[in-house]
Amino acid sequence: MPRSSDARTRFVDTAAGLFRRHGYHGVGLSQIISVSGAPKGSFYHHFPGGKEELAEHTVRHAGAVIAKAIDEAFLEAASFAEGARALADRIADWFEASEWSDGCPITSIVLDTTPTSERILQATQEVFEGWLVRAAGHAERLGAEGDPRTTATRLLVALEGAWIVARVQRSREPFAQAAALVAEA
């Protein structure tokens, strides 16, 4: 049996994996607990707010994973366009490896719960804002043309759109187009 400190992580990792494939409402709490392998009795200790609180933490966890990917892509890049391509490539790699199933976990949750859940919406707004501030910082540092905040918003719009179109087309091409859009705008 996993340690209690592991249980929380297992619940969040399992939820992220299931929500991104089936959406928030497509997965039951009992399924998440069962797949996680963590002790059932510990769930409400970690998440007294139930499935909604778990989803909020899943959004924040996924937000941190993508934030790290943003930094890694841009810190090694010689230009914002090069960083955008590296980020788009990395997400496309993840997505292709999952056979086009592991969409943006945040999108999958937010589309099912907004505006019903104020709690999840607020977490998503904070995560998106964190990404934008981070990407705008890289845009400024790398001397991208135009307003850094606008450049960052365009990157977010293009990558979220690519993640959807790629899921339908089962192809990396939309990510290549997202990177090209950002590079050429």
Place this chain on the structure above:
Amino acid sequence: MPRSSDARTRFVDTAAGLFRRHGYHGVGLSQIISVSGAPKGSFYHHFPGGKEELAEHTVRHAGAVIAKAIDEAFLEAASFAEGARALADRIADWFEASEWSDGCPITSIVLDTTPTSERILQATQEVFEGWLVRAAGHAERLGAEGDPRTTATRLLVALEGAWIVARVQRSREPFAQAAALVAEA
């Protein structure tokens, strides 16, 4: 009681409205039938394949609505960039009027059901392909720079992304950025 020919339309319209707010799995068939006001007994006559078949027809219906909007935006435009702005504005108008609740009905369905439902995935692929062919035709006719198919893919990527980011930010700004991306690329 509505006529039988109305019942089919009512089921599809109701499903489109509910799926785009709550996702495919967030809405039960009994709720759709009840909200539609159409005779319960007629449901399986129109949709022997149940909720999955209803979702397939909802995807195709929403696809036709957007296809019409694409044509209307580009037929009045003097350039592809102007048409892209008109289309982005129109979707933003619809979305703002719904208080940022009525997301892309196709995205809401497809993210919850892909790759589980081959039937819904295939309908979505056909709808996206129809939009791309249509938008590429306008790009070619209006003399847009670059390969028309690539231009059309970029428009789709940008608009789908804007629809998600706008839902979280509760703002028209992502649509303006999507149009600018396509115009400037």
